[in-house]
Amino acid sequence: MKTEHDVTSTVPQAVLTRSGEAETCADPSAVMAFLADSPQTAGAFTSYRSTFARGAAGAPAHFHTRAWEIFFVLGGSLQVLLGEEVTTLDQGDFLAVPPHTPHAFRAAPGAEADVLFVFTPGMDRFDYLRLLGQVTRGEADPRRLAETSERFDNHYVDSPVWRATLERSQ
Numbered sequence: 186m187k188t189e190h191d192v193t194s195t196v197p198q199a200v201l202t203r204s205g206e207a208e209t210c211a212d213p214s215a216v217m218a219f220l221a222d223s224p225q226t227a228g229a230f231t232s233y234r235s236t237f238a239r240g241a242a243g244a245p246a247h248f249h250t251r252a253w254e255i256f257f258v259l260g261g262s263l264q265v266l267l268g269e270e271v272t273t274l275d276q277g278d279f280l281a282v283p284p285h286t287p288h289a290f291r292a293a294p295g296a297e298a299d300v301l302f303v304f305t306p307g308m309d310r311f312d313y314l315r316l317l318g319q320v321t322r323g324e325a326d327p328r329r330l331a332e333t334s335e336r337f338d339n340h341y342v343d344s345p346v347w348r349a350t351l352e353r354s355q
Contacts, residue, residue, distance in 0.1 A: 215238065220232040223307030234302070236300075237297060243292065252304045262275050
């Protein structure tokens with residue numbers, strides 16, 4: 186007979202990822218450190234850290250249908266599209282983007298950026314990030330990203346505002 190104290194099998198376990206032990210994925214402009222994915226958090230969240238080189242590209246305009254995407258800038262500056270507006274987040278700034286909101290990001294022009302990302306609810310994002318790294322390094326066909334949009338809840342969109350921002354900074 187189970188008692189109220191016999192719930193250890195249903196209670197999520199703590200997740201500890203030491204900095205030197207985190208899986209990393211690097212491309213020419215950024216390094217991602219995988220901290221906790223959905224299976225480890227009972228679906229509650231996914232989290233990773235990205236360190237972007239000076240002025241490096243981040244993600245093109247996209248949205249998620251199920252997840253909030255949370256940004257916390259640990260260092261530097263991150264330029265972000267949020268709907269139809271572009272803003273810059275600096276060290277210590279926090280942004281939570283709700284589902285269905287187009288957004289994009291990159292290291293601000295002339296700046297590096299160190300950002301903690303959290304998605305909630307969680308989903309198996311690490312496989313998407315690995316694929317993204319392969320595409321960025323030229324090891325995989327970019328069409329594979331579009332083929333996985335439903336699986337990873339990552340839907341690319343056209344943003345004239347973001348395109349104009351990128352063109353102005355060249």
